[in-house]
Amino acid sequence: MGGFVVWFTGLSGAGKSTLGAMLAAELRARGVHVEVLDGDEVRTHLSKGLGFSREDRDTNVRRIGFVAKLVARSGACAITGAISPFRAIRDEQRAQIERFVEVYCSASIDALAARDPKGLYRKALAGEIKGFTGVDDPYEPPVAPEVTLSTDRESKEESLAKIVGKLEELGFVPRRAAAILGPGTSLSLVAPHGGELVIRVVQAQERREALAERARSLPTITLDREAEVDLARLADGSLSPLKGFLGSKDWLRVADEMRLEQGLPWPTFVTLAASEEAARAAQARGEAALCTAAGEVVAILEVSDVYRPEDLVRGRKLLGPLGKDDPEITRQLRRGPFLVGGEVQVLGEGLPATGATDPPRRTRQLFQHEGETKVTALRVRSIPRRAEEHLARLALDLTGALWIQVLANVEGGDASRVDPGARGRRSLYEVLASSFPPRRVLVSDGIEVRRSGARRAVLDAILSQNHGASHAVVTLSAEEGGASGAERAFRVYAPGELGVTPLCIEEPFYSTTLHAMATERSAPGDTSTRITATEAEILDRIQRGEAPPPEVVRPEITREIRSMYERAKGG
Ligand SMILES: Nc1ncnc2c1ncn2[C@@H]1O[C@H](COP(=O)(O)OS(=O)(=O)O)[C@@H](OP(=O)(O)O)[C@H]1O
Numbered sequence: 001m002g003g004f005v006v007w008f009t010g011l012s013g014a015g016k017s018t019l020g021a022m023l024a025a026e027l028r029a030r031g032v033h034v035e036v037l038d039g040d041e042v043r044t045h046l047s048k049g050l051g052f053s054r055e056d057r058d059t060n061v062r063r064i065g066f067v068a069k070l071v072a073r074s075g076a077c078a079i080t081g082a083i084s085p086f087r088a089i090r091d092e093q094r095a096q097i098e099r100f101v102e103v104y105c106s107a108s109i110d111a112l113a114a115r116d117p118k119g120l121y122r123k124a125l126a127g128e129i130k131g132f133t134g135v136d137d138p139y140e141p142p143v144a145p146e147v148t149l150s151t152d153r154e155s156k157e158e159s160l161a162k163i164v165g166k167l168e169e170l171g172f173v174p175r176r177a178a179a180i181l182g183p184g185t186s187l188s189l190v191a192p193h194g195g196e197l198v199i200r201v202v203q204a205q206e207r208r209e210a211l212a213e214r215a216r217s218l219p220t221i222t223l224d225r226e227a228e229v230d231l232a233r234l235a236d237g238s239l240s241p242l243k244g245f246l247g248s249k250d251w252l253r254v255a256d257e258m259r260l261e262q263g264l265p266w267p268t269f270v271t272l273a274a275s276e277e278a279a280r281a282a283q284a285r286g287e288a289a290l291c292t293a294a295g296e297v298v299a300i301l302e303v304s305d306v307y308r309p310e311d312l313v314r315g316r317k318l319l320g321p322l323g324k325d326d327p328e329i330t331r332q333l334r335r336g337p338f339l340v341g342g343e344v345q346v347l348g349e350g351l352p353a354t355g356a357t358d359p360p361r362r363t364r365q366l367f368q369h370e371g372e373t374k375v376t377a378l379r380v381r382s383i384p385r386r387a388e389e390h391l392a393r394l395a396l397d398l399t400g401a402l403w404i405q406v407l408a409n410v411e412g413g414d415a416s417r418v419d420p421g422a423r424g425r426r427s428l429y430e431v432l433a434s435s436f437p438p439r440r441v442l443v444s445d446g447i448e449v450r451r452s453g454a455r456r457a458v459l460d461a462i463l464s465q466n467h468g469a470s471h472a473v474v475t476l477s478a479e480e481g482g483a484s485g486a487e488r489a490f491r492v493y494a495p496g497e498l499g500v501t502p503l504c505i506e507e508p509f510y511s512t513t514l515h516a517m518a519t520e521r522s523a524p525g526d527t528s529t530r531i532t533a534t535e536a537e538i539l540d541r542i543q544r545g546e547a548p549p550p551e552v553v554r555p556e557i558t559r560e561i562r563s564m565y566e567r568a569k570g571g
């Protein structure tokens with residue numbers, strides 16, 4: 001959701017530290033990375049030696065603003081808690097920080113003197129301390145803060161709710177599931193595939209450091225983009241119950257039956273490609289250090305086996321349950337030259353942001369409440385057209401809660417046009433979500449290696465289940481087999497083997513005979529009665545200064561895309 005700064009200001013004892021700590025806890029519970037720059041702590045480190053003269057206070061506040069800006073630019077939330085008494089200096093920080101929320105903690109001097117947690121008001125009022133803010137040193141209240149609190153008249157919880165409400169309203173933080181699904185909604189979520197979330201990132205710092213040290217002596221395997229993104233998904237539990245990359249026995253049964261060696265449904269391949277030299281070295285040692293293309297060690301692999309897919313299929317009529325020309329098998333036979341299987345321990349740094357806003361733990365937290373609920377997942381790979389909106393409304397009508405995960409291909413888009421990327425697409429879906437009933441739709445984003453065909457559709461459903469969704473919208477293009485092709489893939493498994501219910505729908509279009517959105521099933525007929533367009537066609541038209549038909553894209557979405565182009569051209 002992007003970084004931002006929450007800037008508390010107010011007299012000593014007004015509540016900056018207390019509310020800052022409560023806010024940090026609330027945001028962390030929502031999966032937001034938070035750094036707190038508390039006034040007292042800053043004066044122990046960053047501003048050590050500074051006093052309370054006007055010049056020292058200005059220097060102190062400028063240093064805080066500089067660090068807060070860096071934290072926000074890295075995508076995290078910075079919470080600052082200095083008195084910051086002078087308006088001009090606060091406004092100077094606001095001007096440098098794109099997403100700045102000023103929280104004014106007001107309280108009467110009498111109330112503060114009564115609190116006096118540090119006994120400073122007593123000393124200041126007795127003249128023992130000179131130049132104490134609010135007593136004999138100026139404090140300039142904000143003119144138009146985003147949030148104004150009266151901490152001498154409202155409870156801490158009321159104050160906190162005002163701050164969080166503003167951050168939600170600004171779209172800086174995701175809403176809590178209870179908010180999305182309405183108060184009193186009771187939720188208990190579908191279990192992850194295989195029964196539990198399998199998180200492969202090493203949590204303990206010490207263990208992580210020990211593994212990083214051991215990795216220095218291991219043979220290395222460099223991750224290609226597919227393996228790097230899959231490793232990030234193994235790390236956060238999205239690919240539960242996998243603990244690593246497929247070994248040869250799993251590979252063969254997945255190809256043949258869309259199951260792991262032990263029989264659990266698993267539709268497609270999660271594999272680690274390596275050169276023969278690297279594969280042999282890893283096999284000889286029994287372990288390998290996995291590195292990004294930049295050479296950063298990000299995981300340790302315990303090698304189960306090394307194999308070549310073509311050796312596995314030689315002499316076999318490998319058709320798989322989906323028949324010949326299975327695109328995923330074809331694609332996997334091209335990976336290599338060797339594949340290395342085994343469990344991974346992820347050291348947590350350096351992996352691509354596969355959608356840091358939506359690892360399963362966080363989406364489950366957001367959906368989780370009590371009792372029973374239904375959440376439909378809609379994984380989208382294009383800008384929001386009327387087609388995606390139609391699917392979203394159908395899903396919302398069915399289960400009452402909708403999670404839209406906006407995916408961008410890790411290989412990037414077509415260089416000939418401005419690619420909105422995952423974040424850009426996500427902001428377009430936020431525009432779309434604003435036309436839905438409030439607090440019913442959660443939008444997050446991620447990147448993926450684009451897989452194809454019915455196996456990808458089943459993987460989409462399992463990824464959605466691991467994130468807590470009970471239903472998953474599944475669409476396949478006509479070339480990939482359409483809704484019936486997807487349904488055939490899900491029929492490989494017995495009812496109930498998957499915890500998620502797939503909603504297999506043909507790709508929607510605008511029907512000129514029905515004057516409404518429809519699909520092949522509800523409006524069969526020739527394509528001359530259909531209005532639709534691919535993302536590429538839409539982006540090209542907008543780039544040429546033309547507007548796509550409103551039956552294909554909402555005008556407000558077109559306007560938002562056009563402004564993206566303007567910003568991209570403006571640099
Ligand atoms: N003269 C004077 N005026 C104001 N405050 C004083 C002073 N001397 C010490 N203290 C203690 O220092 C804390 C304020 O430091 P800040 O860095 O927040 O102040 S400033 O923003 O640089 O003005 C403030 O702590 P908080 O209670 O956290 O605000 C005071 O407890």
Ligand SMILES: Nc1ncnc2c1ncn2[C@@H]1O[C@H](COP(=O)(O)OP(=O)(O)O)[C@@H](O)[C@H]1O
Nearest residue numbers: 011012013014015016017018151154155156159
């Ligand atoms: N609505 C409120 N918001 C914040 N603090 C409050 C509120 N009501 C009472 N308090 C109390 O006021 C004191 C605020 O102290 P602190 O957070 O250290 O202030 P500051 O950091 O601004 O100096 C705490 O003892 C807190 O429990």
